[in-house]
Amino acid sequence: MTTEREEQENMPEGDDLVAAEYVLGVLAHQERMIAGRRIETEKAFALHVARWQKHFDSLSDDYQPVEPPAALKSGIDRRLFGEARQVQIPSLWSSLGFWRGLAAASLLLAAVAFGREFMPLPRHSSAPMVASLEATGSPYKTMAVFDPRTDMLRLKMMEGEMPADQSLEIWLIAGNGEPVSLGLMKRDGPTEMPVKPAMAARIRDGVRLSITAEPMGGSPSGKATGPVMASGVVRTI
Template sequence: MPGGMSSIPPEDTIPEGDDLIAAEYVLGVLPAEERRAVARRIETDKPFAQLVARWQHHFDPLNEHFAEASAPHYLKSRIDHRLFGTEETQAGIPLWGSVIFWRGLAFAALALAVIGFGRDLIEFPTTEPAPQLIASMAADGSPVRTMAIFDDQTRKLKITVVAGDIPQDRSLELWLIAGNEAPVSLGLLKSPQVTAFDLPQPVAAKLRDGTTLAISVEPIGGSPSGAPTGAVVAAGTVRGI
């Protein structure tokens, strides 16, 4: 069975192949160029996009139990010692600027997340580019599943249809819901594969970790009232990676 169609591995194992790539992407531990390459692959490889959506659903509950914390200087060596039995690094060695160190720390973070410690254990370097924002959108009883990816570099929000179809006699409209504010329409899904939305700056500013994206079924051309009028067929919470 191809890697993109594999299921989430048991929690006591480390994922491999496409499972590992999808998990690393959702956890936000990939370097910026690899992260953008994975985002492009999601647009064209539906089985892989489905795998990313499953990992997003798998890791989302961890955000509810763990608060952000800065990593102390000795964390990497202690993680290595705990996971691999290696010697702890002497204090004062300048590891924070090492690419090899950060790559190793990313894999250690992934291992901890898989066994239940959560992806928010580590705060990554402030020199990293602005994170991508992603959301896996689904709803009980609905065949529609989508992945949303917002790239701060391109200022585009792309919606990839992972499963289900756009109805012929209705429109699917995308909404942004920030806190208790009224839903804001972002536009209609135009393609059964990928639809790109150019967000005005005031709207883009509201698209952040914790914001809700939802898709409703509307009359052809969109809601006549400026608010959702039909059933919500997919929804999800935006997370930064």
């Protein structure tokens, strides 16, 4: 049994507290919006949110969902208001910001897990880099991992299917520079490709990886011509 002092010592503080309150849905609207944006841009904060989500999810493991009777809601309305009416109450589960934030945290954790599955890290080594690639309105979601020790780039399509009559081409975009092709996604299974040293030296925090749909065999001009199917910023784990 924990003492009051131990409970106080275990209380979350700072960003950890904000993350816990975000998952519980007790933040004020403006604070929740700010937290949602932080999840998409700050890896450490996104991990806090994911950890608290997992923690609170476990509290309901012993309970089975029960479908309430269809007449229950209208009966409560009649008792409270004298007539049946539909009352819409904003909730955490209907919050677009919450689901976008949770998706970002989940993708981030998936990227870390995917990277470590491919690359067990020695204690002293160059840290791998990851990117979560997606695009608004696109069914494609891809995880990318780059290992600076071997200059090897690995990609795995998490959602979406390879188009039957097109190739998916991978591009590196550094700053305002022109996209440079790194190669094509494999048509089945994860993609693994060595990156030339000169190109590997350009893969750093903040550069962008993008995937476009090109004619079979890749862009004939060497420039990105098709629609962007997925895109994401590279971050160091």
